[in-house]
Structures are given as C-alpha cells and as structure tokens.
Amino acid sequence: METLSRSLSKSLGEFLTSSSNHFSRRSGSIDDHDEEALKWAALEKLSTFTRLRTTIIQPHDLVDVTKLGVDDRQKFIDSIFKVTEEDNEKFLKKLRKRIDRVGIKLPTVEVRFEKLTIEADCHIGKRALPTLPNVALNIAGRGLSLFGFNFAKTTKLTILRDASGIIKPSRMTLLLGPPSSGKTTLLLALAGKLDPSLKVTGRVTYNGYGLGEIIPQKTSAYISQNDVHIGVMTVQETLDFSARCQGIGTRYDLLSELVRREKDAGILPEPEVDLFMKSIAAENVKSSLITDYTLKILGLDICKDTVVGDEMIRGISGGQKKRVTTGEMIVGPTKTLFMDEISTGLDSSTTYQIVKCLKEMVRFTDATVLMSLLQPAPETFELFDDIILLSEGQIVYQGPRDHILSFFETCGFKCPERKGTADFLQEVYI
Template sequence: MASALAGETLEITGSSRSSWAASSFREVWDSPQDVFNQSSRRGKDDEDEELKWAAIERLPTYDRMRTGVLKQVLDNGNVRHTEIDFTKLRSQDKKKIIENVLKLVEEDNERFLLQLRERNERVGIETPKIEVRFENLSIEGDAYVASRALPTLLNSVLNPLEALFGILRLSPSKKRINNILQDVSGIVKPSRMTLLLGPPNSGKTTFLQALSGKLDNKLRVTGKITYCGYDFSEFVPQRTCAYISQHDLHHGEMTVRETLDFSGRCLGVGTRFDMLAELSRREKEAGIKPDPEIDAFMKATAMKGKKSSLVTDYILKILGLDICADIHVGDEMRRGISGGQKKRVTTGTCVVKIARKAKLHKEHLPHITY
C-alpha cells in the first residue's frame, strides 16, 4: 500500500512538474511577443501623434490657434489622436477635454497650474503680474449723525426734503463730514495674499472698494491709486481686479453653472487669445511640441463667443461646486443651494473672470480651496 501511495505521489508530482514546465515555457514563449506588440503599439501611437502635430504646424497661424489634438484611450487600450477644431467643439469632444483636465486637477491642482506657467516661461513669456500702489489716500463723505441717522419714517421724509432744499440753497445741510480714511499709503505686492485687519467701522470695505475702482461717487477721494504705474483713467479696473462683496446677490432662478457662465461672458476672454497666439508663434519657431491636454485646455478657454467655457467647469471643481452645478441658486422665495455654497458661488463669479487680483471679505476666505 505504501508503494502504491508512493507511486501516486510520484505520478502527481511528475504531472505537476510537467504542467508547470509547459505553462512556464508558454509564458516565456508568449511574453516577448506581448512586449513587442505593446512597444510597437506605443510606437505607432507616438508616430500618429507626431503626424497630427506636424500637420497642425503647417497650418496658418489663424487656423493653428483653433486646431489641436485630442488624446483618447479606447476600451481595448489603444490610444487614438483626433484632430479637432475648437470653434466647432462637439459635446463629446468637450466632455473628453473636461475629463482630462479635471483628472489632472484631482491628482494635483498645483502641478496643473505649474504646467500652465512652465509652458509660458519655456518660450520666454512671463505671467502678467500686477502691483498696486496707493499714496496719501484719503476718503471722506457726508452723513447724518445721532438720531437723524436712524431709518425711521420721519427721517425718510425729512432727508429728501433737506436734500432738495440744499440744492435750491434754501436751507443748509445737517450732514456732517465723516473721515473714513486719512492719508493711507502702501503697496500690494504681486503673487501674494494680503490680509487686511481692522476693528469694525474702520473703513476696510471702503478701502477695498477704492482699490478695485468701485467706490461710491458721493464720496470724496484724494490721493493716488495705480496699477503697475497706471491710474484708473488709463484702463478699466474691472477687467483687472475683482471685488467680492460680503453680500451674496444672485438670480435665484439660475443654476450655479449658468451663474458662472454668465459672469464669465460679461468680460469675455480678455487677453488670453492674444497671449496664446504669441505663445504658439514662439513654440513654432523653437520647435517645441506642447502637452496635448494643456494645449487643448488653453485653446478651448481662449475661444470667443462660447455660451459655456471650460473655465466654468474648472472653477466648479476647485471650489467644490460640481456637486450642485445644476441646482438653482435660490433666494428667499425659492429653495436652492446652502449658504456656504452661495458664498462660494459669489467667489466663483469673480474668479471665473479674467481678473488678476481679487479682494475678498472675511466671510469668503474660509471657502477658497486653491
């Protein structure tokens, strides 16, 4: 019986060895072929991409600015490169670009922003920076004091009458001069976050409104405010600086995405198209091939006249508003998003624009995630 068991053991061992040898031999025989197939497939994909870029480089500047390569990984693992026109983006192409960009943002948003900056710096284009200077800034206004400043029914009747009599010079005004800011000077350095601290009613809001060019016309301002040496009469400050109010004023019937899209279209793409044209020209002269995903994002966001921009989806992602993008903002009469989300929408409406500097109130600071 022992000999029989020994024979069975030897038989099983021998069969397992033979099967192992056969499988290992099959793996050794088949694996080099798979490796060669993968390398040849990868080389074919790279060659296809090079041909697409070579065809784009031969286009005129106007057409080259509107054409790019869209990289797509198929279900079978193959990579397909498609030449697309960003002025005629289909919904599926736009969805693919958004997926590629948001994938980079989810992995590391800072690395994505560094890639955008490195592309400009690689050809000698510096990212625009703004330095704000204010010298001897003083702001004062006229206001009622004591009981006349209260919002009572009597004051609501007397104040317009006194204003009318003052215009006709029949009665002197009972308003007193209120000095809000007096002889303030300083510099706001570029690429920095500056925190403004002060007690209540110290003029913080008035100061931020003055720097952003949104001060009330009834206030009297003396001093000088310059952006890189230019005062407000030489440019439009709203295209350069965004003031984010502490009051969340939105249209309740619009969704979060529609609100950001509308805000972005109010000022357009700005100088993004001109900068991209110069960037494309220098890359062509230097023989540099940009990253397809970064190039697709920059070209898609520089196109004019689009109802919806990729910048909106990007801002929705970094502000954590993608989960409520298609929900109505709401108001006192309509149910909508939460209060914290509404403050982030207020921040997003200014960030989605082309502003280089943003001035925020303390209520919005905890909601910035970048």
C-alpha cells in the first residue's frame, strides 16, 4: 500500500510540475474541475496493473479498490442506490453508456434446443422386499410374483417430447406450465445439469456449440427452487463465498480494453461507474462490491449479518432464503441464467421488484434469462418479453408475450375482460 501511495504521489507531482502553466489561474488556485483532471492524468501515468485497481473517490482522492473497507462500500451503495428500483436503472444506464461510448460490443449467448426428448425409467406396481432376487427381477423389468410378493415393472416415462425453441439474449423469457409439466427438466437440460440416468435425445446449443463441445457450467447458471445453504454462515458471507468461487470471468478483460480505449480517445469516466467496474473486476478480494450491490437490489441488506439458518439454527425467513439462492448465482460473472420458481415464499411486490431488477440487468448487459414462475401477478407478467408455455411435456406456445392472447383466440380460447393473462393461461393449459 505504501508503494502504491508513493507511486501515486510521484506521478501526480510530476504531472502538476509539467502542467502548472496550463492549469494556473490569475489567483494562482486550481478549482475542483482542474484538480479532478489532474488526478485522472496522474492515474493514467500508473502501470496498467495498478491503474485497473485504482480510481477516484470524491473529493478527488486516489484509492485502491481492493482496499475498500466495509464502511466505504456501504457508503458508496447508500449514496448511489437511495431508491433501489429507480436508481438501479439509472446506474446501469451509465454503465452501459460508458461501454457503448468506446464501441465495445458485449458478448451474448443464444441458447437453442431442437427436438429435445427426455425419458426416464419409471417403476409401476407394488413394491417387493429389497432382497437380491427382487433386485434382479426389477432390473429385468418383469411383472412377476415370487413367494406372494408382486414386483415393480419398469416402463418408460416421457418427460419432454420433441421440444424445440430459442432463448434469445437481451430478452426476458418466462416459462409457464402446471406442476409436473416438465419445467424443471427443461431448465436442467438447458443448463447441462440433467441426471445421467435420464435418456436424452435432441440437441442443445450455445451460440451454435453443443453441450459436449463446451463447459456449460462456465457459461450458464441454474438457480434451483430448493434452498440449500450452510446454516451457520451469514447472508453476506454466503454471497461473498459464492462470488469468490465463481471468480470474475471476463470482467477484467472487458475493463482492460475499456480503459485502453478511453485513454486513446481522451475520455474520462464517471467516478462512481469507474469505482464499481474496477471493484467487481478485482481478483483475490475477500468481500467485493458486487456482493453489496446484490444485497441491495434483492432487499437482503437488512439481514446481511444474520445467519442463514437451517432445521437446527434459527435464521432468516423462507422468502429471504429464496432471495439468497438467487443472489448466490447473480453475484458471479455468468449472464445466462436458468431460474426455477424463484418466487416461492415471496409476496407479489417483492417478486415484482426482483424480476424488474433482473430485467434491467438483461436489458443493459445483454444477458440471457429463462425463468419459470407458477402463477405470476399481472404486473410481473408484463415485465417479460417472451413466453414459453409447457403442458404435459410439450411446448404449446413460444413467442412474444404481446402475441399470446391473439394466438389462443385463433385457437378458440378468448381471454375474458378484467382477467389477468397469466391466470387465463393457467386455466387454458389445465
């Protein structure tokens, strides 16, 4: 830290000496704008490694983002995100504007699935005692009887049948369907996390590459409907641990190219955007600003120091656990998310707030999101761009949300007035 401070002071001193005539005024003083320009100029004289870890905090102080304390990060979050929904959108706009200004195009992922059929072996009939002969007969799949006991017969159960579709980037896609319609199986298949015992035919591709050609776990994340956590860890510790395990991905490469182009073009970034981007791109940080940001947008900042809890330890509520499960994945660099029933245990207003924040993330970072919800509220339903409707393992509809009512009207199903679209669809596919 002392070496960094000496380097910063030396660079700033050299620049002030060489530029004193240009920035001098009749009174001999330097105003705030000139002082900030001098700080940015001193910052550009640092080595690339140091420059990507150093930024300016008002009033014009050069700091190492890896040395920010808990109070510093919290002060930053509180100053930027006073009203979470409104300020999050404004901040993401600034972040995207900075990237677009130098002509950088963010990478996107388009997920396609073609003629996807998934089958499982299902045992029907009465169970027998777990003896060696019974196991052998079960494997053989015969409905035989021995010593008065009936043995289960094995049959094929089709979970998904000839499912085809596209999950587009920069768009929110909602997956609807009744229980046991195959929603979870489809999400797991697209994320590359299916049980190996299942029989799968068809093809899933990411930007044209099959799951066997890439490592989907490095590109996508599956958010389960089951909350599995370490009960003795606090909410913040859980998200910090998840962030360290997932790493920073391509954030550092993006920041490096962004800073290089800005320097060549003579562009000065906004200090708060620069601080955020450099902080989330820093490696080997015990607690990152991305954790504080995620806690804020998910409404978990009020319980960040509370243990998650389990069956033996009292902790946060069930709805807060569901948000922790979501937060564990979005703190990472992955921008392809398959989210399974994230609204369980949440009230409609909280669900709306979380989905709205995710929509802004999708819009401004070109992410790819497929989310299943059982029966979303009308205002939440309106946030989605595309709809996939599943029924008994088959896709009934896939396309823009705006066209779904006209599609079913041509099929003879007209939505009554004053009835929510999601409720109407629930009745149709049941």
